[in-house]
Amino acid sequence: MSTIITGGEKFEARVPFLIIGAGAAGLCAALAAKEASVEAVVIERDAVPAGSTALSAGLIPAAATRFQRAKGISDSAQTLAADIQRKAHGEADGAVVEAVAENSAPLIEWLSDRYDFPFDVVDNFNYPGHAALRMHGLPSRTGLELIDRLRSAVETNDIVIATERAAERLIVGAGGKIEGVEMVRGDGAIERLGCDALLLACNGYGGNPALVRRFIPEMADALYFGHPGNQGDAVIWGEALGAKLAHLGGYQGHGSVATPHNILITWAVIMQGGIQINGEGKRFCDETRGYSEQAAQVLHQPGKVAWNIFDERIATVARQFEDFQNAERAGAIVWADSIAALARTLHVPEAALLDEWNEAVSLKARSGRDHYGRQFAAEQRCEPPFCAVKVTGALFHTQGGLAIDARGRVIRNDGTVFPNLFAAGGAAAGVSGSTAAGYLSGNGLLTATVLGRIAGQAAAEQIFRVAAS
Numbered sequence: 001m002s003t004i005i006t007g008g009e010k011f012e013a014r015v016p017f018l019i020i021g022a023g024a025a026g027l028c029a030a031l032a033a034k035e036a037s038v039e040a041v042v043i044e045r046d047a048v049p050a051g052s053t054a055l056s057a058g059l060i061p062a063a064a065t066r067f068q069r070a071k072g073i074s075d076s077a078q079t080l081a082a083d084i085q086r087k088a089h090g091e092a093d094g095a096v097v098e099a100v101a102e103n104s105a106p107l108i109e110w111l112s113d114r115y116d117f118p119f120d121v122v123d124n125f126n127y128p129g130h131a132a133l134r135m136h137g138l139p140s141r142t143g144l145e146l147i148d149r150l151r152s153a154v155e156t157n158d159i160v161i162a163t164e165r166a167a168e169r170l171i172v173g174a175g176g177k178i179e180g181v182e183m184v185r186g187d188g189a190i191e192r193l194g195c196d197a198l199l200l201a202c203n204g205y206g207g208n209p210a211l212v213r214r215f216i217p218e219m220a221d222a223l224y225f226g227h228p229g230n231q232g233d234a235v236i237w238g239e240a241l242g243a244k245l246a247h248l249g250g251y252q253g254h255g256s257v258a259t260p261h262n263i264l265i266t267w268a269v270i271m272q273g274g275i276q277i278n279g280e281g282k283r284f285c286d287e288t289r290g291y292s293e294q295a296a297q298v299l300h301q302p303g304k305v306a307w308n309i310f311d312e313r314i315a316t317v318a319r320q321f322e323d324f325q326n327a328e329r330a331g332a333i334v335w336a337d338s339i340a341a342l343a344r345t346l347h348v349p350e351a352a353l354l355d356e357w358n359e360a361v362s363l364k365a366r367s368g369r370d371h372y373g374r375q376f377a378a379e380q381r382c383e384p385p386f387c388a389v390k391v392t393g394a395l396f397h398t399q400g401g402l403a404i405d406a407r408g409r410v411i412r413n414d415g416t417v418f419p420n421l422f423a424a425g426g427a428a429a430g431v432s433g434s435t436a437a438g439y440l441s442g443n444g445l446l447t448a449t450v451l452g453r454i455a456g457q458a459a460a461e462q463i464f465r466v467a468a469s
């Protein structure tokens with residue numbers, strides 16, 4: 001079946017602004033459009049909006065917020081933009097990076113002031129590549145809380161989320177103008193909804209094995225840890241429409257998913273001084289470069305697994321995440337009074353693990369750097385008892401997608417923009433460049449929330465402009 005229909009369709013109804021996908025991007029866009037007095041309707045395949053947003057830790061990086069100032073943290077949009085580009089090896093679109101960095105603090109303060117989101121800054125550990133403490137999270141440190149609060153804000157503002165509707169085909173008129181969308185309801189009935197502007201907020205292609213194999217072969221056989229509904233519809237429609245696709249090899253991986261429990265173990269366990277070893281008891285790289293590129297590193301180890309080794313001080317930091325508490329309840333964290341005893345419990349070679357651990361202890365004592373380039377620090381010292389969790393590498397979400405401009409407008413192959421088509425979040429090309437190593441922690445929700453809001457504002461302006469002409 002074709003993925004787009006060329007015009008001439010009859011619509012059951014018509015709305016000004018149609019949004020496909022009720023994740024963070026779609027719901028932020030709907031709120032922004034409503035504030036600009038434009039009616040938005042969000043269509044969502046699932047019965048209850050969740051998406052990858054609900055699976056995330058809900059942490060959004062933002063620079064120069066009042067929450068940072070209250071804790072004496074100095075930061076700027078320019079520093080955040082530089083951090084994003086450094087991690088992306090300069091591959092990210094400069095205008096989009098600038099837009100997300102500059103609008104990150106306004107986004108957090110908007111959700112906080114207007115919709116009562118109780119954000120605070122994570123200040124007891126930092127993620128790789130961020131020059132300042134700038135991860136803003138909700139009390140539970142879960143994406144479920146983020147999506148539930150967004151949904152409740154949307155519902156309180158009388159914005160319709162039409163659930164159990166899967167968008168299947170875009171209906172396209174002259175000049176690439178989107179006329180509407182054909183969707184399938186949960187009961188199998190087909191509906192066609194017309195619109196003045198369309199936002200694709202249906203995330204990427206992590207849940208589509210064929211597209212993962214095509215664009216990210218290194219993760220073709222990896223555990224996919226994102227939402228199964230991320231089927232790559234935006235990329236499929238975009239290809240059919242002649243949209244420019246960018247950075248399709250980029251993705252957010254994670255090298256620390258407890259196995260076989262399938263629970264995310266926060267990277268705080270590494271950044272606070274833990275190490276990661278393989279089944280031979282050996283470290284295999286500088287773990288602090290980033291959790292995203294670490295996914296493939298772990299998958300290259302024997303049995304595609306590794307162990308994070310740390311202590312009670314670090315576990316206390318990790319316990320701020322519900323996921324970590326769940327991992328403890330599930331028995332994923334094992335404890336021992338000494339590193340030698342831990343090696344025996346894990347069935348890894350005792351001498352090799354002791355060598356690695358002792359080297360790390362000595363590097364910490366003199367704040368030294370190891371041969372992989374990892375910098376250790378004195379305050380990262382660990383004390384017995386020690387603990388370990390067996391982890392594997394996973395694909396969290398894809399970062400490639402539709403090329404957009406700084407207002408979320410989708411760009412054609414010839415460089416012009418479509419008249420009324422927008423994309424945000426995982427549906428659009430992110431700011432991480434073309435590899436997993438380009439993903440700076442938080443790029444996912446940063447682009448979903450900030451670009452979702454920007455695209456909602458831009459779509460509203462465009463609808464008014466066309467109505468006035």
Ligand SMILES: Cc1cc2nc3c(=O)[nH]c(=O)nc-3n(C[C@H](O)[C@H](O)[C@H](O)COP(=O)(O)OP(=O)(O)OC[C@H]3O[C@@H](n4cnc5c(N)ncnc54)[C@H](O)[C@@H]3O)c2cc1C
Pocket residue numbers: 020021022023024025026043044045046049050051052053054055056057058059060061143165166167168201202203204225226227229230231233252264396397424425426427441442443444445446448
């Ligand atoms: C385990 C995990 C942890 C993460 N932690 C973080 C973090 O702490 N910080 C961070 O920045 N990022 C994190 N991420 C990434 C982040 O979750 C995503 O980048 C972000 O949620 C994307 O938001 P979105 O709105 O684009 O997509 P989603 O939240 O996935 O929403 C897309 C929605 O579109 C719907 N949909 C798809 N296709 C259709 C269709 N054809 N018709 C109708 N509906 C459709 C889906 O059902 C879904 O509800 C994490 C990801 C994972 C998996």
